[in-house]
Amino acid sequence: MKSSSGGLTSWLLEKLLEIGYVDAVLSVGRATDESSELFGYSVAYCEDLRTRRKSQYYASTMSEVLTFARQHDKRFAVVGVPCYIKAARTVCREDAVLASRLVLFIGLVCGHLKTQAYAESLAWQLGISPRELAEVDFRIKAEGRPASDYDFGARRSGESSWLRSPTRLLVGSNWGYSAFQPEACNFCDDVVAETSDVTFGDAWLPHFVEDFHGANLVICRNRLLEGIFETGQKRGEIVLTPLDPSEAVQSQAGGFRYRREGLALRLSDDIAAGLSVPRKRVRPDPRAVSFRRAALLRQRRRMARLSHAAFAEAIAAQDLTVYLGAMKKEIARYKRLDLYFARRTLVYVKRFLPRARAEKTRDREGRHHTRS
Template sequence: MKSASLNSGATDGSLVDVVRGGYCVGCGACAAVADPPVAMKFDRFARYTPERVSAARGTASEQVCPFLAGPNEDVLAAQQFGELGGGHDARLGWYQGLYAGHALERRHRDEGSSGGLTSWLLAELLHRGLVTGVIHVRPLEENGRPRFAYTVSTSIDMVAANAKTRYYPVEMSEVMAHVRATPGRYVFVGVPCYVKAVRRLMRDDAVLKERIVYALSLFCGHMKSGRFAESLAWQMGAKPDDWKTVDFRRKLSDRPASSYGFAVQPHDGAAESVTPMGKLEGYDWGMGVFRLSACDYCDDVVGETADASFGDAWLPAYVNDSAGTSLVIVRHPELQQLFVEAGRDGRIALDASSVDDMVKSQDASFRHRRTGLAYRLWLKDKKGQWRPTKRVQADASHVVPIYRLIFRYRMFMSWSSHLVFAIARDMKMLPVYTLYVRVLARLNKSLVGLSRSPRFSRRG
């Protein structure tokens, strides 16, 4: 793998290049600047995109976009944490502490996706008066779209009610307008590119800089369009637009933590239904159905610019505990102290972890976002198309032919899943989608099988 902070190949682009090129993740940062020239819309593929973008250069919106030129993750993280000492790893960024553990207080572990340490920390920050509001994601239970949105929680009960991972697009412009209008001390929670965008927003915005006192990240494999939720709910009998809410991460007590369930709550008061995710078409995270195309051009897996990052400890020592265990990378010294104290006082269970374990737990993501990204950037350069500057250099020389095929096939699976589901939805015929995904999965399995054979995995 070649990794570097500087890269040729790409040139500075504009918001139009980001949106037209399929690099927009829909974060809403460009619409979260003061007096925004753009507004976010939820499109027909259930993704957020900005409206009214222009090719104008040097605008505030352009400065904050995580896919445009400006300080990258290395620079932003060095500004935040570089002077603090501690450890550093090229894949995890700076760190004061690396842990695996779970919450013992309240019901954060039961109510969370993994060990509930994200919600535990958010509650602890509120409890100690270190923040007055938590910017995170809540379900919207009204009919229609979207189904989840950023919100501000101001009590521990609200934090608990809004726990759980939401594999669903959200945008930050509305909640940032609220933060601007409402004095307080806030903690922001987001996936890595959102935290990067918030760091960039805070650079030029004195109000946000003063009010957002911590930023936390979730590790991130990729983001799905809103159709992912619909596709799973539909397979369980709830037609699109005909359910109240879903839970992507229902813990199943008789299975490992990685074999979680999917739950659908219908609108009509009927009982909630729960199915192991592995029984639903499109569950395989490696296939990347409904993946946003921007995620194919991302090189931050753990949220290197965040004060603390949280992931799933699907490692041999923890995965068989169905109650769930969190991985935590702590970068901010005050948060490090909170974790150490709470571990010592028996309020959370905390084991020291290692760089190797953290990286091993996200092995597939690092492969996709290092080797795979280098190859995808090379493909873009070969076609002479604009693409964002990344910390990984465009390169195909290290990718054997079978992996080239796999990386291309993965892009095809994501791209085509959006289209085929739209057709199935218009025709009101779910099998159009499920049969298609079954065929995709079979071919994917064959390709992965071939890649493991010595005959195909050698350099050509």
């Protein structure tokens, strides 16, 4: 399948349309030529889903498709990252008409959102300026490389050929640097779209990631959907491998750390700065993480804020190096912090581990003599 990962999201949506459980899907796809944006929410039918198999790291709005759903007496499945699914669920609690029409909620695992500038910054590094940019592909599978090591591609307006590069070589592409992350993501505590009927994500586990085709992590909370998956496996259309819940958590370990211990630190930092913060499932705690992790998390937040400002300056100056210079400086600072604390830990181990072992040996010998 031409999907970002295992292709199960597209497979399920097609099945739901085939059996008539839903009439249409509300999901993010490529925007129309008239739009100034690359992607946006729209109404998709079976024939449209084949063009929506890939991940789109691009912030958009659901307002127009929710209005469409309210005006058309049909059954819809909604696809989105955790905050969008929760928003749609919340709207349904207040709007009986939408509640009767939005019948399934399909969640996508999310590390954090990206603004439109993320796509523009990567394409610009390939030589296509934001004004020339017509199309991007965030995840092009690369045969012979792990599923997590994919390419980014972009196409210039008026041209048919694509430019591409391994994503990891592009400045700001590393998810750990939080480039172009909206501030709201700093307060999110939902990694796996907990309010959805089913969640799909990448199975970032050793026994799956080496296959460049990729594999999906699936968390199903709906009996109807469980039945569809089981039927698909019996027919040989899909392959399902049961996972222990701990493995599911492990596959998204970084996201859970960021939205649990990391969130506790960020809440504490904002309160200390005199800012109001939302009430979350974790309490503000300045000691939620080690001193090392705290320094790195604060630097990530600094890089996120800087990326927005630096890219806006680059656009105004029509000079990409304005953004690249600023980001490279902060990325280097992040790496120095990481290396500094790693070395301190190593020195500590070298100094104190032999001493601890010696003391343990003396204690053991002392107990032996006492028994004798």
